[in-house]
Amino acid sequence: MKMLIEHARLFLLPTLLILLPACGPGSQELMPRDEILETMTRTNAYFMEKWPDVGKRLVTDRDRASNIWTRAVYYEGLMELYRLDPRPAYYDYAVRWGEFHEWNLRDGETYTRNADNQCAGQTYLDLFLIDPQPGRMYYIKASIDSMMATDKIDDWDWIDALQMAMPVFARLGVITGDNAYFDRMHAMYLFTRNEHGENGLYNPEEGLWWRDADYDPPYTDPNGEDCYWSRGNGWVLAALVRVIDLLPEGHPCMEEYLSTYRQMCEALVKVQRKDGFWNVSLHDPGNYGGPETTGTALFVYGMAWGINRGILPAKEYLPVV
Incomplete structure (x- = not known):
């Protein structure tokens, strides 16, 4: 529990940060900008x-x-x-x-x-x-x-890995000007998305990711639903945000990342709890029941980023964050 509390504090900082641009003088839905900065500090x-x-x-x-x-x-x-x-x-x-x-x-x-x-x-x-x-x-x-x-591209066999490493590849591509970093990052991402666990770790029908191959179907949560862990999906959303920010304008991989990002956000809105949090298991509120802080922080971070960039409609997503 102590480690989980520390994780929540770590993720609070970038989450509050991304909310700042949305908090203009006329915004009534969010905390005042100065208050958010003070909380971050x-x-x-x-x-x-x-x-x-x-x-x-x-x-x-x-x-x-x-x-x-x-x-x-x-x-x-x-x-x-x-x-x-x-x-x-x-x-x-x-x-x-x-x-x-x-x-x-x-x-x-x-x-x-x-x-x-x-x-x-x-x-x-x-x-x-x-x-x-x-x-x-x-x-x-x-x-x-x-x-x-x-030639190995199957290293990212759990979805958390996307946030841990994809921005490194993207940043090196920017610094060096060498597109090979973007290309290898994309090849590894696609293998994780479409091939790991035979059918890949992403379910485009649900807009969510299985944590690793062990959670691919036929595995289910106790309620019989597919198992999508909150924190892992939060990592993926954060990875997409960071990589999209780094990719050169017009990069051929941009649309794939944006499409998956939008699909995820649409899926996440549907499973948000009434208290604003998300559950540990996104499709089974009773599996480790109760609000989960890490995934929630990362989802708010990702959606607020999309609102600020004009990628997500504020009218629909601002009440969510």
Whole structure:
């Protein structure tokens, strides 16, 4: 439970951030802009005060490095906050984290194919763009390049991986100007979407994703419905948002990502709870029943982004977020 609460705090930061542009003076549906920024600032201050040592290992049931995915997603939010409110303390905190790990991946394992362990690269690349020191990009680029040196495209066999790694490929494509990163990212995405588990992990009829092949039909929730986990679908929505933002205008893959994004949003509106949250299992309220915070934060993040970009109609989606 303690870990789940921490995850919820991590996702609150980017979710609040994406709501900010929608909160103009005439908006009555959302909190005032200044109040949202103040809440973001307090949320982030809580985290930085709790974890002043950026290298302190995370010890729960296991001992893990401080640049695993659970910490890396926090830094994604921190960098977005820094873009909005460029306080030196935010930048310095992120740089100290990267420097502690020598800009390498989990436990110094550069040539990992595990998306969870590559997630830290999103922040390394953001920091490279601010100050292009070669060391900030070296290891994450080497990791991705080692994957691209092979023909293997089936690494992302669980849907969380899309958010952990797709933005890394996209960012490298932008930085280097090499379309090969976009192409490999898309090939791996399509394999996960259409082929993993024989029929793929995405169900276009429902607009939702199975967590991995173990949850593909004939597996069902206790109520007999297909099993779609909230958090995993939230990761996919976030991945699509981040990648669409990074892709060059007119990129041939853009329409595929936008189409799936819209399908997901339409599906998610239908299964929102009356209290505004989503359930752990999107089609079975009784399976680990009760409101689920991580998926909810990610869904609100994704939909608010679409409203702000004019991709989703505000009249329909603003009441949802």
